[in-house]
Amino acid sequence: MQGTILIVDTIATNRISLKVKLASAYYKVAQADDIRQAIAEVGRRPPDLVICALTLPDGTASDLCKGLRDRFPSLQLPVLAIGNRDNADSRLAALEAGVSDVLLKPLDDTLLLGRVRSLIRARNAADEWQMRDDTTRALGLAEPAADYAPLGHCVLLHDNSATTLGWAHGLRPRLRARLSLAKPDDAICEIPADGPPDVFVLALPSDPNGATAACRLISALRANAHTRHAGLLVVQLSPNTALAATALDLGADDLMTDGFDAAEMTLRLHALLRRKRTADQLRATVRTGLKAAVFDPLTGLHNRRYAMPHLARIAERAQETDRPFAVMVADLDHFKQINDQFGHAAGDAVLVQTAQRLRDNLRGMDLIARIGGEEFLIVMPGTTMAEGETAAARLCADIAGRGFHLPHSTQPLRVTISIGLAVGPKRGEGQMDSVDRLLAEADRALYSAKVHGRNQVTLSRPAA
Amino acid sequence: MQGTILIVDTIATNRISLKVKLASAYYKVAQADDIRQAIAEVGRRPPDLVICALTLPDGTASDLCKGLRDRFPSLQLPVLAIGNRDNADSRLAALEAGVSDVLLKPLDDTLLLGRVRSLIRARNAADEWQMRDDTTRALGLAEPAADYAPLGHCVLLHDNSATTLGWAHGLRPRLRARLSLAKPDDAICEIPADGPPDVFVLALPSDPNGATAACRLISALRANAHTRHAGLLVVQLSPNTALAATALDLGADDLMTDGFDAAEMTLRLHALLRRKRTADQLRATVRTGLKAAVFDPLTGLHNRRYAMPHLARIAERAQETDRPFAVMVADLDHFKQINDQFGHAAGDAVLVQTAQRLRDNLRGMDLIARIGGEEFLIVMPGTTMAEGETAAARLCADIAGRGFHLPHSTQPLRVTISIGLAVGPKRGEGQMDSVDRLLAEADRALYSAKVHGRNQVTLSRPAA
Structure with missing residues (x-):
């Protein structure tokens, strides 16, 4: 159907x-x-x-x-x-x-x-990409674009500049957009410094050679990375319904079958500009949404959803190459009190600065993720227990060593962090798989760091 | 360019x-x-x-x-x-x-x-949608599809069944996919019960009428919601390069210019089936990724990213209609100890069951979100302080009233929750906007519930 x-x-x-x-x-x-x-x-x-x-x-x-x-x-x-x-x-x-x-x-x-x-x-x-369900509404994709005056850039493509100069003359007083003229070939070989145009207008002659060239240009515009999302209005210089249908099938977005009319073309260009802007917004929202699926929006660190499979992959590779890797679970001390005393904005500022200090002290290849409210996971491939301990101690010292800046306050706040450290690979035995065992060990070590006074690193000891 | x-x-x-x-x-x-x-x-x-x-x-x-x-x-x-x-x-x-x-x-x-x-x-x-950056890698979009034998459904379109019966005879022993025959018109008007086919094969005759009809069918397949993602292999019965280029420009994915050859067509169909499966996986991953942007994967509740703008919209509407709404911040008591004593899997089980009990006790129109590790936000439109208190007390009682089931344990665990309650709309005054003030009030009330022994609801009192 x-x-x-x-x-x-x-x-x-x-x-x-x-x-x-x-x-x-x-x-x-x-x-x-x-x-x-x-x-x-x-x-x-x-x-x-x-x-x-x-x-x-x-x-x-x-x-x-x-x-x-x-x-x-x-x-x-x-x-x-x-x-x-x-x-x-x-x-x-x-x-x-x-x-x-x-x-x-x-x-x-x-x-x-x-x-x-x-x-x-x-x-x-x-x-x-609209996906008529809750996801759409939630991401705001379903909201129609604001209906204010279109801004954008329209390009009239022409081989005969006399014709299109006349068109431009008729359009300029009405069109709420920038208008320029270009040769058809330039449309696909020259991208203006301020980005590709939003809408192209292409004249479609009826003589066989002219029609073939114009149709190939429609296809080329649709195949080109820079112009494939642009609106495309085709203007037939003389009516030819079969050719009109082909132009639409090749990817023209709109079509005028009876030549130029300034008022009509203005309306159609405004509609194409609006549609283009809505589609651009939709693509941007999807990109943002996808980033949100793997990054923590507050700190820019990876989130738990990304971290867990990534940790599993690191563990697998470590087992294959028989090289050690370090896993840390780090938790800010008394974070709830910061939130309660100074408000959520202060808590957020502490999290952002913590993330920055973790990044500053770790390598590009290390995984740093925010896996809970004030809880971070750090995975360091190719790292022994001794090396992991040195790195963790450095993190601990850097957090405690300098105060944190809170919004609306000149007094820096002292914050500390506790870190539990375990080292893999673990051979899988029993019910839990090796990654879960490693995380449980790091969790236990973290618990022990908290119990023994916080602001310290505790190494995992094999369970009795 | x-x-x-x-x-x-x-x-x-x-x-x-x-x-x-x-x-x-x-x-x-x-x-x-x-x-x-x-x-x-x-x-x-x-x-x-x-x-x-x-x-x-x-x-x-x-x-x-x-x-x-x-x-x-x-x-x-x-x-x-x-x-x-x-x-x-x-x-x-x-x-x-x-x-x-x-x-x-x-x-x-x-x-x-x-x-x-x-x-x-x-x-x-x-x-x-590949977005050659970290997002792609993180979502696993960049991974090429597994290279095992293609499975899927190919349909040979024909007006003359003698030809395509011959093709099918040649293909069947080689093709690792289901193969069936259909009239061209059926391709767009009848969707098989098991879903649309993965690949269509269409013969492209050289006589003008036959060519026009075939080209229109290519366009129709590309415009149709059910067939637009299917692979499309066009077979020219006699070579005609201009027609071949047009078929590709109209959206054919692959083309054989020299008629049928069983070995060659099999290879091309396998390639199209593989490409179709990769594209299907990509779309599914993007959908999953987008869902992850607004839902908490563990509990299926909305996440913080979704909850905050949604709360702002509820507050706006409440101010317009001058109707009250209730905001609760709920936090499981001693959750860290559950994680530490029984492991992350036990903690996850408690969160999932908490989410279910919240859902069971609230209306469809209420917003329930997991906004932190063990912290939940509940927003009830059209709800007074007295009604909100009743609802919160019911939640509190339902969490504490029945034990929680942990994995690998027959002993149910007693879990309690503390809830801070505030009621809007607040008129915006001073630096914070009204939603932030409301959240801060609910947070303060929650803190007070914790301080006074947990497992209770505390109402926000106007600040001194």
Whole structure:
């Protein structure tokens, strides 16, 4: 099944003829008479795309688009409108309201299906990382991008600068974005110093050679690391529906079939700029989210989730090479009192400075992780008990030796740390595996350091 | 710039003629004479693609491919080989060794550039979530997929079943995957009960109508939510380089220009199945990683990173609606001793069971998060101090009332919890914002509960 499309039109014959076209391409079709019914239907079974008449009994395509956005903001449902040649004004109003495109009657099947494929493909690509579940909401991915004036950089690609100079002249007074001109080849071989453009506009001629060159350029823009995420608006200099569908299938994001119009192009560019910014934000959030999966956001150290499998890998390698490695569990002394007396911000400052001192005193190859509130795990490959003890004593001394700076205080705070040390590899025996035994030993040593007065290193002694 | 390509060929005229073709399409080109030089060059400046002669002075394309994989496993660099018609055996060996494709001389520019675009595009798409930094390594994304026999489901698409029945007959004895046949239309309208296929094979006829239909099907497969990640191998029934390049640009993953060959198709299908599995794993890991960004993996509760902004949003809404909400900070008593006496596994079991009891006693709309080792944050919208106190007392009683089960022990352990309770909204005054003040109040109340003997709820009293 290709996806579900909701047709909204009060005239039954229009709905039926559209349904036949869409069903022949294996789309599932739902129907509604007017805006009210459409919104109810979307609430029941959200489709992948809405196709509606430009005018409906209880409003326009613009009203439907706004209604869907208000009621189902996280759906970000694309709307395609169908109108007549004489609807020029309401066509622009629809584009301004967020309708993805307005196709004019008589409908061409090739172009219609090309458009539908393109809109559903874009939606699937965006959905991929949206993951409509709690994770999304939690990361803030589902929030629509702020709707303020688009800023960004549009580039008009041209072989004939007279044409595009005219376009630029028409666009400049309206467009809320930087506009520049470039030769098509430059689009893929020269990246401006301030980063790749946000949107390209490409003219698509109808003569076979020109059309082939333009289509190859679309493919090249989509294959290029710097331009693959840019919006791409293709402008046909003369209508050719098969070519239009191919341009969309090759990766054009939007298409004008009837040449240049300053008002219309401005609206389409604003929409592409908005979409680009939303997608950029989404990618950035996913990157941040992934970093959060393995790093402790406060200290920048690795977290427990990362540390445990990493420790297991170090232990494995040590067993293979028969070289020792040291494991320390370190815990700040009386940390709870710092939090209670000076507040969470002070506790956070102590943790951040502790992390920095640990980093300063350890090697790049050592693993340093925050595995609990005030608890740190340190793993040093290729390290004997004696070497580990020297390193741990140095850490202990560096924490106790200099005061910690608290926010809103000039008085440095004295902080100490207790460290339990164990050395692997342990041969696996009994129920626990070797890593768990090693951690338990380091934990026991830490406990002993705490019991014997804190601010000290205790070595693990084999259990009796 | 389109990307960097390393040309490896001992014959200078071959290198120069290839360099001219690639430079005209704005690729940056590096050169090497042999495998040794090529590996050194990749070590210095990793390219996006390697194009090499099928035979080199110090080995074959297969050797180069293996050498690159051994030396730079995380690069996953695509290799394209160029050979002669009489190299049939070494051609298959190269495909088996992991070479992406072997193009035969004389080279057709259109097909060459189409292939190059397609390989670089696939590489960019894969790279997007690889994020060549510490995050990747940490999440295990960079690890290449295990190289065992591919399993999966390939579907041969056909209008003429005689042809594809013959293909299936040739493939079945060799292919390490399930194989079935379907009509092209069925590929996009019928999803098998056991999920979408992993790879489609599509015949591409040269007659204009057949070619157009096949190209539209490629686009439809790429636009469809269920098939967009499937591998797609296109088989040309008669050579047509322009059509081949278009098929690749529309999203075909691999292409055979000279019709069916059972041995060759088997190798290509195995490669596509492997690539599909790697991509599936990558997406799954990213999903898991993102979940880890907002959930505590041990208890399944939300983590601190999620809880803090969520609490801020609840506070905002409460201020808008002027309705109260309760904030609890709960901390297991003497948890460190449980860990120290019974080991980390016992501590983990107590945390998991605590989380379950909190969930059992709270509403779906309440926020429950693990914000520290043994510390939990609970936020109850629309809750007064009296209601919050009742809820907190119930939690306290449920933790203390039933023993906790430890692993490897039949003796249940008695565990208690202390809870500090504060109620918002607070009007923001002074330096701290209202959420911080509320948390500080709950923290102070918790401290007081601990000081006064633990296993109790303490309400926040306005500070003197």
